Amino acid sequence: xxxxxxxxxxxxxxLTLFCKTDTMYDGVKAPFPGRRNGRGLDSGLDRVKDGDKMxxxxxxxxxxxxxxxxxxxxxxxxxxxxxxxxxxxxxxxESLLDKLQQTQIQYDLFLLDILMEERNGIQLAQxxxxxxxxxxxxxxxxxxxxxxxxxxxxxxxxLLKPVEKDTLDQxxxxxxxxxxxxxxxxxxxxxxxxxxxxxxxxxxxxxVLIRLGDKGEPLCxxxxxxxxxxxxxxxxxxxxxxxxxxxxxxxxxxxxxxSQILLHGGDAIPLGRQYRYEVQKAVVQYVEQAISSx
Numbered sequence: 005x006x007x008x009x010x011x012x013x014x015x016x017x018x019l020t021l022f023c024k025t026d027t028m029y030d031g032v033k034a035p036f037p038g039r040r041n042g043r044g045l046d047s048g049l050d051r052v053k054d055g056d057k058m059x060x061x062x063x064x065x066x067x068x069x070x071x072x073x074x075x076x077x078x079x080x081x082x083x084x085x086x087x088x089x090x091x092x093x094x095x096x097x098e099s100l101l102d103k104l105q106q107t108q109i110q111y112d113l114f115l116l117d118i119l120m121e122e123r124n125g126i127q128l129a130q131x132x133x134x135x136x137x138x139x140x141x142x143x144x145x146x147x148x149x150x151x152x153x154x155x156x157x158x159x160x161x162x163l164l165k166p167v168e169k170d171t172l173d174q175x176x177x178x179x180x181x182x183x184x185x186x187x188x189x190x191x192x193x194x195x196x197x198x199x200x201x202x203x204x205x206x207x208x209x210x211x212v213l214i215r216l217g218d219k220g221e222p223l224c225x226x227x228x229x230x231x232x233x234x235x236x237x238x239x240x241x242x243x244x245x246x247x248x249x250x251x252x253x254x255x256x257x258x259x260x261x262x263s264q265i266l267l268h269g270g271d272a273i274p275l276g277r278q279y280r281y282e283v284q285k286a287v288v289q290y291v292e293q294a295i296s297s298x
Contacts, residue, residue, distance in 0.1 A: 064125070066096055113141075126156075139198075142162075143162045188223060212232055217269060
């Protein structure tokens with residue numbers, strides 16, 4: 005059930021997209037046009053410096069010595085790339101899952117071992133993927149046997165132990181350009197999101213609801229779907245219905261027979277008849293581009 009517009013935060017908002025290069029962020033300011041109380045909008049973007057995004061990285065390995073080694077190398081790599089990062093170490097899968105459940109933290113990157121007791125790294129990834137966590141995933145393990153299984157949980161890379169710092173650096177470098185971040189700013193509040201966290205955008209009157217993968221309350225903003233699509237990127241967010249934009253990264257299945265789009269995590273949103281061809285074309289192009297990037 006959608007949240008009514010009168011219950012939403014009526015404040016105007018702004019977006020800043022941080023596009024990653026090999027070493028640092030290039031901030032591109034993109035204010036939304038709009039009016040409030042008859043006055044032009046004050047973006048407040050001068051308070052946001054390029055690269056202020058804090059990256060959250062989770063390392064999980066039941067061998068504490070190796071976990072500390074990977075954590076230390078990761079911190080050094082991020083420092084060399086001039087990227088502020090917090091690296092959290094976990095020595096068993098359950099500790100990581102408990103952390104995800106008990107806090108609102110969204111990890112940008114998971115560095116996981118596979119051969120762990122009780123729950124292996126594949127099962128761990130399946131667990132947090134099912135809960136809507138879409139962070140990038142790199143496996144660092146001693147076994148080659150799980151490479152195919154790794155891609156089933158959307159692993160971005162698969163490294164064999166012992167891993168050298170240069171090898172890990174290259175793997176992280178391949179992931180970083182695909183970590184695009186958006187800053188939503190309302191009066192007095194800011195929220196930093198990764199584009200991959202957004203499931204879909206729903207129009208309700210003069211407002212839009214941005215639905216997130218954590219299943220929490222949607223963000224309610226005064227804007228049109230066209231404005232949101234232009235700022236988030238039409239190559240990633242496509243119109244699938246007169247009242248919806250869908251994040252192509254979240255599409256699991258396009259069901260023409262039932263006029264629905266099934267998303268990762270189980271959500272289903274409507275597919276309008278007039279949008280079917282464009283949605284199918286966009287999904288094919290997105291998948292082809294994703295495959296060619298590996």
